[in-house]
Amino acid sequence: MGGGREPANLGDILERVLDRGLVIAGDIRVNLLDIELLTIKLRLIIASVETARELGINWWESDPWLTSNHRELEEENRRLRDRVAELEDGGAGRREIRARPAETDDEPPARGRGRGRPDRSR
């Protein structure tokens, strides 16, 4: 359209033509669930989910447009707040201190052992 400022980037267009996550209408039966959209959007963002997480990019986890388990982020925030409180109380909470790989969070957060890799050894 004439008179525009910035050229429309793909993200701008997709945001509009995909609307709020519902891709398909009409009467051809195509059952695209949120998970496909998630994949689409993630591929737009970056090569892989893992890479994104390593870069600290996990905004989609809190985007209800994309996922219903945004409580994961809330859970992580809560854990971090707990840790801060424990440490300020004198470091009693060291057993809690372990990086939890974020990709395990489909299931309810099982505190403590989880995947149990002794990572963060540096």
Place this chain on the structure above:
Amino acid sequence: MAQDCAVWVYAVAGRIEDDWLDAVPGVDGAPVRAVAAAGLAAAMTSVSLDEFGEGPLRRHLEDLSWLDTTARAHHRVIEIIARHGSVVPMRLATIFHDDSSVADMLTQRRDRFTAVLHQVAGRVEWGVKVYAAGQDSVPARPVAARAGDAQHAAPGATASPGAAYLRRRRAALSATQDNRRAAQASADAVHAALGSLATAAQLRPPQAPQLSGEAARMMLNAAYLVAQDRSPEFAAAADRLAGQHPAVRLELTGPWPPYSFAAVDLGEAARDRTPT
């Protein structure tokens, strides 16, 4: 129409002339045509179910270059119709069996389409993105990464290394938060000012840096429905606001067809027709 064909629908409008669409390639490079029913018209392209049936479509949607090409083709057709008047854009991949099922849909949804076309008549959409101007990187899981510090903390000591670390960390975070608060305040001010010039506004989730192509944090991702004749005023206001708020950088896109303000849900019509 043959069984292995379907129609891809771009948009619905009060009137669509075939000659508007002559020069526009549609999805898959195929021609775009108009079908009229119930005092409305839909722009569409015949597509093959080999490419646009459920299975192939799923695969295609996972293919970024296909998605890019197709979304732009879809958008292009909608833009052209929007130049001639009020339009209700369809979502990407709105596909019907044939012309007559599109005509049925127009007939069933006639009142809703008419109402929405009226709402967006003479109005355009402007996109406004506001980025934090300063350094504002996302802290990368700092607590877990440095957790070892805490293991040396003497129990009960008030200034344990762990606590000291956390204090430092919080100081750093709070500087970041100050920047972010300033940027957020600017973003809020921009939104309030532009919103007052608009008929309607819609906030979207901020885009990730990889999607926006910007390293800076996006503080506002908004769409505004603006009367066409107030567009120059709106754009000038955006420029002025950009100058007034050094804590942020403002990006204006548009005018767009009123994508964010002209949604008509076809879900029910589709369900009515879809055998379970």
